[in-house]
Amino acid sequence: MSVTTTATATTRERSAVARAVRDALAVTGRNLIAYRRVPQLLVFSTIQPVIFVLMFRYVFGGAIDTSPIPYVDYLMPGIFVQTVVFGAIATAIGLASDMKSGLMERFRSLPMARSAVLAGRTLADLTRNVFVVILMVVVGLAVGFRVHTDLLGLIGGVIVLLLFGYAMSWIFATVGLAVGDPETAQAAAFPVLAPLVFASSLFVPVESMPGWLQPWAENQPVSVTANAVRYLVLGEAGGDASDVWQALAWCVAILLVFAPIAVRRYRRAV
Amino acid sequence: MDETAIEVEGLTKLFGDVVALEDVGFSVPTRSVFGLLGPNGAGKTTAIRILATVLKPDDGRALVLGRDVTREPDDVRRQIGLAGQFAAVDPNLTGRENLRLIGKLTQMETPAIMPRATELLARFDLADAADRPVRTYSGGMRRRLDVAAALVPHPPVLFLDEPTTGLDLHSRNALWAMIRELVDEGTTVLLTTQYLEEADRLAERVAVIDHGHVIANDAPSVLKAQLGSTVAELGFEDEASSERARELLVGRYPGADREGDTVRLSTNDGAHILIDVLRTLDGVGMSPSRLGVHEPSLDDVFLALTGRKAEAEGSAEEPVAATAGRRRRRGAA
Numbered sequence: 001m002s003v004t005t006t007a008t009a010t011t012r013e014r015s016a017v018a019r020a021v022r023d024a025l026a027v028t029g030r031n032l033i034a035y036r037r038v039p040q041l042l043v044f045s046t047i048q049p050v051i052f053v054l055m056f057r058y059v060f061g062g063a064i065d066t067s068p069i070p071y072v073d074y075l076m077p078g079i080f081v082q083t084v085v086f087g088a089i090a091t092a093i094g095l096a097s098d099m100k101s102g103l104m105e106r107f108r109s110l111p112m113a114r115s116a117v118l119a120g121r122t123l124a125d126l127t128r129n130v131f132v133v134i135l136m137v138v139v140g141l142a143v144g145f146r147v148h149t150d151l152l153g154l155i156g157g158v159i160v161l162l163l164f165g166y167a168m169s170w171i172f173a174t175v176g177l178a179v180g181d182p183e184t185a186q187a188a189a190f191p192v193l194a195p196l197v198f199a200s201s202l203f204v205p206v207e208s209m210p211g212w213l214q215p216w217a218e219n220q221p222v223s224v225t226a227n228a229v230r231y232l233v234l235g236e237a238g239g240d241a242s243d244v245w246q247a248l249a250w251c252v253a254i255l256l257v258f259a260p261i262a263v264r265r266y267r268r269a270v
Numbered sequence: 271m272d273e274t275a276i277e278v279e280g281l282t283k284l285f286g287d288v289v290a291l292e293d294v295g296f297s298v299p300t301r302s303v304f305g306l307l308g309p310n311g312a313g314k315t316t317a318i319r320i321l322a323t324v325l326k327p328d329d330g331r332a333l334v335l336g337r338d339v340t341r342e343p344d345d346v347r348r349q350i351g352l353a354g355q356f357a358a359v360d361p362n363l364t365g366r367e368n369l370r371l372i373g374k375l376t377q378m379e380t381p382a383i384m385p386r387a388t389e390l391l392a393r394f395d396l397a398d399a400a401d402r403p404v405r406t407y408s409g410g411m412r413r414r415l416d417v418a419a420a421l422v423p424h425p426p427v428l429f430l431d432e433p434t435t436g437l438d439l440h441s442r443n444a445l446w447a448m449i450r451e452l453v454d455e456g457t458t459v460l461l462t463t464q465y466l467e468e469a470d471r472l473a474e475r476v477a478v479i480d481h482g483h484v485i486a487n488d489a490p491s492v493l494k495a496q497l498g499s500t501v502a503e504l505g506f507e508d509e510a511s512s513e514r515a516r517e518l519l520v521g522r523y524p525g526a527d528r529e530g531d532t533v534r535l536s537t538n539d540g541a542h543i544l545i546d547v548l549r550t551l552d553g554v555g556m557s558p559s560r561l562g563v564h565e566p567s568l569d570d571v572f573l574a575l576t577g578r579k580a581e582a583e584g585s586a587e588e589p590v591a592a593t594a595g596r597r598r599r600r601g602a603a
Contacts, residue, residue, distance in 0.1 A: 011348065011377045011423060019377065026374040034362040037403060102358035106419070109322040111347035112375040 011111075020113040027107075027120020028127070031094060035128055045090065046132055049083040050139055056203055057143050064204050069237050073148070076140040077157065077229035077238070078202030081222055083136050084129050084165030085197055091125045091169040092176030092185040099180045118266055122169040129165045133158055148234045157232035160247055164225045167254035174258050177265040196222045221250040275300040275427055275458035276321065280330035283316050283482075290316040291482040293330070298460055298475075300426075303453055305473030305490070306462040307571070313482040314462035315355065318429050321460065322352040334427055348376075351420030351428045355435065359415050361405035365396050368404060368415060369422055376423035383422075390418040395444070410441040417445065421452075428452065430461040434468060446471055466567055470494065478571060485575050497536050497566040497574050502543050504533045505560030515558070518550055527573060533558075534573065536566065 014022065035041055056064075056075050066074040098104045098117070107117050137145075137154070147154050175192070176185045199213055200206075201223040206214050217223055228247035230238030276298040283291040291313045298304040306314040319325040321332055323343040331338065337345040359368045366387050373383030391400045394414040404412060413436070420428060430449070434442040449459055449472055463469050469476045470490040478486040478493070486493060506512040512531045520526040523535040523543075537543045544563060551557055 012379050014377060023375055026371060030360060030363060030367075030371050033367065034360070037362050101361075102354050102356040103360060105319070105324050105354055106352060106358040106372075107375070108324045109347060109350065109352040110372070110375045111344055111377055116375070 016113070020115050020119075023113040023116035024119035024123060027116050028123040031121060031124030032127060034094075035124070041090065042128065042132070045087050045128075046083075046135055048086065049079050049136055052082065052203075053079055053136075053139055053143060060203075064208075066205055069148075069234055070144075072140075072144045073146060073234055074205075074230070074238070075203065076136075076145040077233060078200075078226045079140070080133060080136055080157075080161050080229060081164065081226045082197055082202055083132055084161050085168055085193060085222060087125065087129055087132060087165060088168035088172045089186065089189040089193075090128070090172075091121055092172035092179075092189060093182045094121050094125070095173055095176035096180055096182045096185040099177070100182060114267070115263070118173055118262055122166060122173060125169050126162060126166050129162055133161055133165075148237070149232065153232045153235075156244075157229040160225060160228050160232065160244065163251045164221070164247065167251040167258075170255055170258040170262055173262040174265055177262060196220060200226065202226050221247070221254070224250055273300045274298065274333075275302075275335055276304070276460060277333040278317070278321070278330070279332075281317065281320060281327050281332055282329035283313075283320060283325070283327050289482045291320075291327075294479070294482070294484050295330075296475075296477045296484060296487055298458060300458050301453060301456055302475070303449065303459045303461065303473045305469035305476040306460070306479055307464070307466065307469045307476050308462075308479035309464060309572070312479040314479055315431055316482075317479070318352070318431050318460065318462060321346075322350060322429050323347055324352075348423075349425060349427050351423070351425035353417045353420040353428075353430050353433060355431045359404050359412060359419060362403055364401045364403055365391055365407070365415050365418075366400045368419055372419045372422045378423055386422055386424075390421060394418045394448070410437050413437055414441065414445070417448070426457060428457050428459045430459060432462050432464065435464070466490075466494075466571055467565070478575060480572065480575075486571075493571060494566060495538075497570055500538070500540055500543055501534060501536045501564055501566050501570050502547060503560075503562045503564075504535075504547065504558040506531045506533070507559055511556065515551060515556060518554065518556075519547060522546070522550070525574065532560075534570075536570065536574070 053075070056079075057072055061071045061075065064071055064074075095104075095117075098107075104117065137158075171192075172185075172189065175188055179185050179188055195216075199209075199217050200220060201217060206217045206223065209217055224243055225247040227239040227243040231240055231243050274297050276296075278297065279295045281291050281294040282289075294313070294317060296304070306317060308314050316325065320327045321334060321339060323339050323346050326340055333339070334346045335349050337349065339346050359365075360371070363371065369387035369390060370383055373386060374380075378386070388397075388400075391397050394417065396411060396415060396418070399407060399411060404415060407415065413433070417430070417433060420430075433449075434445055437445065446468075449461070453459060459472075461468075461472065473490060476486075476488060476490050476493060477484045504512075504515060506515060509528075509531050512528050512533050516526050516528040516533045519533065519535060523537060525534075525536050527534045535543060535547065539546075544561070548557070
């Protein structure tokens, strides 16, 4: 009767794929509006890496030997990776906030694609990373960082960074859905990230670390990704071509493991 | 017409060892308001969340406009609007952007979305604030936007989880009027509330829920008639005097009930009850140390219902729909 026809009159049947894409873009747009409207979110996620750049470039850098490449060229790829890794915390905070506010509950009661909330969150964070990485490249150029290869190498490096950031977003999507509270998500992130970010080749060469730490620091995904970016922007002196393939393999592996876990978590969340 | 919009049978939900709902059943005719009345933690929200496909039941069946919430959740989602206890709107979006997002995600035709958003913003008195981020809204404005968001795709069935909790009197009355209007336009509304008055004003039928069980299912007027329109509470110095007072009064007020040092009575006689009670007590040289009269509240409903529970042992086990007009009880707890 008329009651049910009003509901269908203004809605439209779409194919599953069309709906998934449309819904994911709608949620992405919504998340990007938040970044635009609350610029603190962006500012804080760039201030910290800028401080690291200044600190390592001008304070600790002189004591770190990375010859034959200048320390600033060694450092910046590490800073780029650090930026996208810490940036992934935003995925956890965003999803946890949506759970806490009840918005997630509303989404789950809507006839929208089940994939849209997670896809929209991670795509928004990927878009944000594009801006943050470009900004950090500019900061790097300002403090003396130079690309030794060519523009193509730089673009390749940026793509590896964005892919790795996207994979990390899915790890933190799982964290955010598991804790369900933005403050806890923030607090839970640091202990997860500290061994990845600091016991790595991001800021100092692994050879300078104690022997027992080296196997971890050399092979864990954050170091591998930094080495891959170094190879792409600095050439053979910075790393090895195999690092690029290893980094890509890490991205794929992380996505294969964490995307299904996050999706399952989402289905049970609220 | 007595079409059924919502049909619930044997609904059971456990959270670990905690029974949130057990064998809950009720049915809601289209174009009516049905109230789920109960204290915090009674299971009202759990019932709404199951009906809104947010939560899966462990047992039992729930149909919304003939669609099963567990087997055809997507079909159910196309027919419903949900406004929760906590205003589930995005604080960083404007009111208009929030409604547009819901329009997109409910698969509305793009050209239909903006006019609908504008219409709802005007209707909920949010036109002036439409393009301000929601984090600048007051609590009442957020709540109104939350209800507006639930209405974007013209859902024929609307779930409202404690819609007026935390609202001031003016906003509450406005929301009540809005709900009546929606029902006149053909919407079926299922709402939860802790307030007997709210259920009385809005709902044609009310199911009283206690610890996950439906302990009454009736028209609010019937529930209230059982209670009496006025409740008096008399406090005494000690339990011995309160028990003595209860014995004195129970002859005239059969519902007289004692809890600690307090005696509760209900009547349809209005405040006249006070004169009568004081006279009776004064006749034996007693007087209460505290004294109050109020309209029956949820507490009184519970007292009345659980008080009668013991007498009504072993009553019918039929589904609620068949026992319309009567109280439903479970045989075994």
